[in-house]
Amino acid sequence: MAEVWPMNGRVVLLIWVVAIGLILSARVAWQASSEAPTAASSALVHATPIPVDDVDRVEIRRPGPSQESASIEVVFERNDEGWRQVEPFEVAADGFAVRRVVLAAADLSATRRNQVEELADGGGLERVELATPDSNVTLTWPGGRTSIDLGARTVAGRAWIRIDDRDEVLVVNDALHEQAVEDDPRNWRSRRLFPGDAEITEFRSANGDSVTRLLRDGRRWSMTSPARTRADAAAIDRLVAIVGRIEHDGFVTDAPKELSRYGLEDPAAIIDVVRDDGEVERLLIGGPAGLVGRGRFAMIDGVPTVFRIDESTLRGLLPAVASFIDSTGTGVDVADVRYLVIDTEQGRVRLDRDLDRWTLSIDDGPATPTSGARVEALLAILSSTAATELQIQAFPARLQVGTIVLHAFDGRPLDAIRIARESADGRWATENGDGVLRLLPASTIMPLTPSGWIDASR
Structure with missing residues (x-):
């Protein structure tokens, strides 16, 4: 049987002291938690959550x-x-x-x-x-x-x-x-230059003496200034995409006392974006925004804040006017062409579609079969070949070598294209009444005269 050692008085006293201390500590902690609930009882701030x-x-x-x-x-x-x-x-x-x-x-x-x-x-x-x-x-x-x-x-x-x-x-x-x-x-604030969301129906820019106006009618865009002509659909799509996302490059000041300090009292350029809800967003482009680079000061009309736009932003908003012009000779779909008439000093050529064949008649003479590939090639030059250069100017009548009129299946004229050439071996130019010359390389094969078509039909 194990021997039990008697517990001395010092050990008993120590046990009682520790027990009493634990009891007092627990009581103090309980009182603190019950008397000070506002100190850390809840992290909630709003009585009702903010929606x-x-x-x-x-x-x-x-x-x-x-x-x-x-x-x-x-x-x-x-x-x-x-x-x-x-x-x-x-x-x-x-x-x-x-x-x-x-x-x-x-x-x-x-x-x-x-x-x-x-x-x-x-x-x-x-x-x-x-x-x-x-x-x-x-x-x-x-x-x-x-x-x-x-x-x-x-x-x-x-x-x-x-x-x-x-x-x-x-x-x-x-x-x-x-x-x-x-x-x-x-x-x-939004940094977007044109923050509207409605569809764009018109784009206008005045850059010095040059005024460009692009107008949408349904799904088709046209240019009304500086020339009344067809607009290039891909170029317009790029412009609309740029307008929808482009931002300025940093705020300069609010409520400027002197707009002339930023070249905005008499802006160097003005851009208007018109939307189908009637809203007009106007961007004013002022003077240079520093000694280095070609950035400009700018502001949105009606908003008293001046900001900077850099050179690449300017190029996107103010590209060359010619980039908006459809560079093909005609906007007619060749599938809609029933026949075409070519007039030159040497005589008249008429080319008629007969299902999948083409016929040729000279000066209202009898129709004879001709090369369909040659006709299709001429139509492709007029309707889908991009000009290598565009010039907004009057048609040079002294250089005219012929006129091509495209007719629909009901006989009505669809388009008339005038043809000019610098010389017998020079560049070609087409113009269909819009005041835009579309230049083609001298190597372009464009048969116009009766003899050229007769030789090809033999």
């Missing part, structure tokens, strides 16, 4: 650039087309940037709570900069609203706030301060 996707108005007040200047107040509103800044002036907003502010407000998390009266001994609301706060974010949505005063920032990415003038102030993460107070308010 981020329903917020349709954001008001931000923040300090001015200097102590003497007034506070800056910026207001954003959301409509069917997205977010717009409506105060201090109206301009398209960057929806992503505005949403970041809304998310920062919705995601606030409290690490400390104090009743307002609890701050009295420590300097009150003045100490945490919430007595007369100079920064505030107010969010509004259908059926709801919340106003958040932004106070002093503390250490470790924390800051004081007060919501809806409640009797408590909170210490939260400083993400909202970062977005609403520290960020440049210009970053909340």
Whole structure:
């Protein structure tokens, strides 16, 4: 049987002291948790969660650039087309940037709570900069609203706030301060030069003395200035894509006192984009934006903000006029051509389609079979061969060598193309009444005279 050693008095006393200490510690901890639930009992900030996707108005007040200047107040509103800044002036907003502010407000998390009266001994609301706060974010949505005063920032990415003038102030993460107070308010605006979303129906540019006007009728585009002619569909598609996404390259200043300083009192160029809802977006392009490079100052008409656009942006918006012109000799679909008549000084040639064959008649004489490949090659030159050069000028009548008239199946004329040539072995030029010469290489084979067609038919 094991021997049991008697416990001495010192050990017994030590056990009792430890037991009493544990009991007292547990009681103090329980009392602290029950008496101070506001210290860290909940990280929730908003009594009702902010419906981020329903917020349709954001008001931000923040300090001015200097102590003497007034506070800056910026207001954003959301409509069917997205977010717009409506105060201090109206301009398209960057929806992503505005949403970041809304998310920062919705995601606030409290690490400390104090009743307002609890701050009295420590300097009150003045100490945490919430007595007369100079920064505030107010969010509004259908059926709801919340106003958040932004106070002093503390250490470790924390800051004081007060919501809806409640009797408590909170210490939260400083993400909202970062977005609403520290960020440049210009970053909340859209940088797009033409932020509209409706379909474009007209494009106008005045670049010095050169005025270009492109007009859409249904799905077809045409040029009305500097010449009335067919527009190149691919070039128009590129322009529309550029207009839809192009952005400026940096803000310069708001509310400029002297537009002449930026060359905008008398702009060097003006670009108008007209949309099918009647909206007209006008871009004013001013003087050089520096000693190096070919960038320019610019501003959107009606928006008091000057920004920079670089050389590549300018090239995209103001390409050579000729790049918008359809470079083919005619816009007629060759499948719609029933017959064509070629008039030259040597006589008249008529070429008729007969199902999959072609016939030839000279000076209203009898029709005889001719080379269908030769006719198709001529039609391809007129309808699908791109000119190597375009010149907007009057047709050189003294160089005219013939006229080709294309006729529909009902006999009506579809198009008349005049043909000119610099010399017997020079370049060709076509023109169909639009004042645009479309030049083709001298090597182009374009049979016009009766003898040329008779020889080919033998």
